[in-house]
Amino acid sequence: MTATALAATGHRPAQAGAGRAVTRLAVRQVRRGAAVVFAVTVGMSTLVATTYTRTVGDGLDAAALAALARNPAVRTLFGEPAALDTAGGFTVWRTGTVLAVVLSVWGLLATTRVTRGEEAAGRWDLLLAGRSGPAAVLGRHLAVLATVAALTGAALAAALVAAGTPARGAVLHGAGLALVTTVAVAAAGLAAQVFPTRAAATGATLTFLGVGLLARMVGDGVTPLGWLRWLPPYGPLALTRPYQADRVSPLIVLALTTVVLCAGAFTLAVRRDVRDGLVAPAAGRPPRLRLLRSVESFAVRRMLRPLAGWSAGVGAYFLLIGALAVSLTEFLADNARFADLAAQAGFAGLGTVHGYVASLFALLAVPVGAFTAVRLAAFAAAETDGRLTLLHAGTLSRARLLAAEVATTTVGAAALVTVAGAATWLGAAVVDADLSLPAALAGTWNVLPVALLSLGSAVLALGRAPRGVAALGMLPSAGGFLLTVVADSTGAPAWVGRLSPYAHLADVPQTAPNWPATAVMVALAGTAVAVGTCGYRRRDVRA
Known part of the structure; x- marks a missing residue:
């Protein structure tokens, strides 16, 4: 049929209507999570920028800044400092990497959930049988997620400009975070075409992001390996150096990476069967019957592989x-001002080895708590998928x-802190620091109650x-943890x-x-588990 005939018979309007319906579906699926990361990104950056004068002020002299920039430990953990004597530069250094990780992890989880997760559950069968092909459906979902990233970056830039920082640096920082998110979304979209399960696609993309973060850390800390910072997604973000060098070329690297990953995803989307991936599960293998004798042992079996990755x-x-x-x-013992700033950020006592590890062990509760939440979310997904x-x-x-499930997840959390x-x-x-194994284990086990609160929740x-x-x-x-950092940074009332x-x-x-306090947190976690179990027993099975 000719184009005129197609238009006359209504094919194009019908196809456009189907496409808009897919877009609306994608928006409904990600809107809540998008609102949360939007608020966290804009709110956290604005808070740091607007309180810069009160919390930092003129306490950073040139010698202290030079010492900070030279220290490999600081560069490795927090990134290479740039323009810390300005509100914008300090905000980027303080929040840039954290927000980049938050946005990219949200982007990959949302992408694998609304693409591979929905397809594997069979909810794309009728959708793909209609007028929209696999590449079109995938493209509209990725476009929605990319739009969320762009809007978040634009709002962040506007907020930083409103806080009084230079517009060029604000725009570069917002664009950098948006592009890091789109790289993660595109990588997850590609992984969703390669692997037949949501878990495998998520794991592969997390590995990609983890390697990128490690490359950024090594590149920042080891000068001869600085070229590693050009590896996406996190290294190029640091190389933009907003409010100082204002480099655009690293953003081009991120944009090209996004284009290449999306092109690969669209190419593979039309070359595979529905619910299948490029990597097919092994066929004809002998049955693996280990840990299948009971529900408890099967829960252990399902946890072992994710636990190894975590x-x-x-x-x-x-x-x-x-x-x-x-x-x-x-370094902090010789630079008291930076020790004070670290204390304001929730990391007090960094001047001694025991104080240093005690402060950073608090970070451990975040991934361990995430592990418990993800395991229970997988359990909920198994129910939904039938x-x-x-x-x-x-x-x-x-x-x-x-x-x-709760018992094995608790054991897994204990294994992670160990x-x-x-x-x-x-x-x-390795560096002859004064830290014994019992002291290190005591510090990590000390944060386990917070992770158990996440499990109970x-x-x-x-x-x-x-x-x-x-x-x-x-x-x-x-x-x-976010509440602690914000309260310490802004001088909020003690009760907050x-x-x-x-x-x-x-x-x-x-x-x-x-x-x-440990006993109270464990008791609260146990109470939450009991109440949640009662509700789980009484409610209908999700379909």
């Missing part, structure tokens, strides 16, 4: 933390099914609001800071544990 990431990071102990503590239907139809109680403690001790031993959400398991599960760990569970953690191993 352990590798956490272990690598805290190995680096231990290896940098001497360098960073000596993988638990036969179990629910049998004699097995739902309480036992959930109890097995790995972190051992890795920190090993890194410290996730179980509570499973029973009362199953769609919000991951978000509500992250609230005590990630939300609590005490709302965070981190305010009740002792600085172990520098001081003895706060056993009453």
